[in-house]
Amino acid sequence: MNLLLQIWRSSLGKKYIMALSGAGLFLFVIGHLVGNLQFFLEPAAINRYGHFLKSTPEVLWPARLGLLALIGLHIVSALRLTAENKAARPEQYQAKVAPKDASLASRTMAMSGAIIASFIVYHLLHFTVQTPQVNFTGTDFDQLYEPNSGGADIYAMIVCGFSVWYVSLFYLISIGLLCTHLGHGVAAMFQSLGLRNHTWAPRIATGARVAAILIFLGYASIPVSVLLGRGKEYAKRIQSGVSPDKAGSAIKAAKGVEK
């Protein structure tokens, strides 16, 4: 226990926690993207995938709690480190010049991180908790059923959710920030864990940037294709299966709960 406390108290110890939790979250971001890209197959594919994820709560919940723990560790050590870093320079320089050779991404990690965190909260309410008030479509995503299987229709939910342009815009901005966060963060992760030297440094820096851009393009492709009309007809068909009364009453019920 004493050793763990020692790790937490040391600056490098917290950097290790940042790096390891960041690595876990980076792998999740890749896995999540690969799963979501099934959107470009027939609707049944991603619906089957959604059903598969939700069908085993014994696995789903530990995974969710694990991710939450990673986010928690990442944020708590970031806050602590930022506070220590601020305290290390109480008096600022008068000459206002950008820090030498420091990329914008590296200087704005805390800000990009904070916006990504607020996006995660919204994203969970939007597509996981499916709070009808935050999707701005008037449709309760909970009520979208696939006609054949009768299961939840993830495909229609994605189309419906991203057809609101400002929701898609917020999504794209957040993914863009995630891209800059990872472009610096993934390379810094290797540095913090000491897994970097003059031979690997350029490869790690390029690899991190390429990974970040691929992740951006992958995630951005979904709302962009929806805004360009992909799945519109299908979603309309599924939505029309939802009686307006039913959706309306669901929203009212949710609002009632809120009151």
Place this chain on the structure above:
Amino acid sequence: MKVTLKVWRQKDRNSPGELKSYQSPELSPNMSFLEMLDVVNEHLANQGEDPIAFDHDCREGICGTCSLVIDGKPHGPHKGIATCQTYMRSFKDGDEIVVEPFRAKPFPLIKDLVVDRKAFDRIQHAGGFISVRTGAAPDANAIPVPKENADLAMDAAQCIGCGACVAACKNASAMLFVSAKVSHLGLMPQGQPERYRRVKAMVNQMDAEGFGSCTVTGSCEAVCPKEISIDFIARMNRDYLVAILKGDPKAVRGGGAG
């Protein structure tokens, strides 16, 4: 040539400080930045004003005593040199130059542009040494050292401990300095006995002094007058991680033979 200096003046740690403007007398472009300050100070002294206090010693770029943040960059506009080797020809006639002290909580201000950098000495005392036996001098080259390690150790040993890395870092982190000291001993066979004890002691002292931590922005290596690479920070991080994984040495029990 003439320049306008905006210099940080502060009587002592507890008095408030401010930037004050001074018009320099006629200067030669071949004066070093410190010689320019000498001339300005002579001028101030002749007028009965308190001269500007600044740190300097060898004036040939190897002692690490000079400091100064010149127009927002430690050691002035050039790469790989200290303030003492920055010359006035790097500036234009009529330029306004802002001169500030290194700013970090562990570097408390003493007067004007002079800060107390003893925190670095305390970090060195914590572990920046090797044990050497007394007695007859050992044969030269008796211990084989791989050439690449010797070169890397020399690169790290170039650190003159000026503190520009701290001054440039947005987090006032001393990791470039500490990593250079940890690496230059840790890379040599003579530094192995204390290798993991050293990195732990020096990093812990660095934390105790109140320096920030590394966000890998690379500002430190960009301003370092000796161009120390942040690769050494990765090396220090690796050694510290190994030190933590190794844990503290087993307690030695008393008794036994001898």
